Amino acid sequence: MRDSVVTSGSGSETEYQLVTGNVVFDRERVDTYRVAVGCRDLGGSPQSSSVDVRVVVGDLNDNAPAFPVASYAAEVTENGEVGAEVVRVAATDADAGWNGLGNVEHFLVTVIYFCHIF
Ligand SMILES: [Ca+2]
Numbered sequence: 001m002r003d004s005v006v007t008s009g010s011g012s013e014t015e016y017q018l019v020t021g022n023v024v025f026d027r028e029r030v031d032t033y034r035v036a037v038g039c040r041d042l043g044g045s046p047q048s049s050s051v052d053v054r055v056v057v058g059d060l061n062d063n064a065p066a067f068p069v070a071s072y073a074a075e076v077t078e079n080g081e082v083g084a085e086v087v088r089v090a091a092t093d094a095d096a097g098w099n100g101l102g103n104v105e106h107f108l109v110t111v112i113y114f115c116h117i118f
Pocket residue numbers: 061062063064065093094095099100
């Protein structure tokens with residue numbers, strides 16, 4: 001994570017701002033940054049301290065669910081059991097929580113019948 005630094009201060013208080021530089025954050029690549037910020041006085045015997053800052057990249061719904069293969073094939077038995085499972089498919093989504101697979105629905109897009117007419 002690159003950053004720009006602005007410091008200001010007067011008297012007994014100083015302020016440090018951590019701001020984003022020309023970085024495009026991608027939560028699916030890096031979801032959390034840990035930054036250590038230090039402060040040191042310039043006295044005769046310099047004293048210093050530091051604090052950890054945890055920066056979480058918020059998620060956008062920028063990925064569609066994806067199936068691992070382009071198509072599936074299945075077979076059913078003629079006069080088979082009603083309610084029998086035909087096929088089970090799975091999808092993944094790189095986004096998190098509600099943007100990902102936290103809440104999904106599956107639906108039939110098309111059903112195509114092929115009939116042989118004698
Ligand atoms: Ca998504």
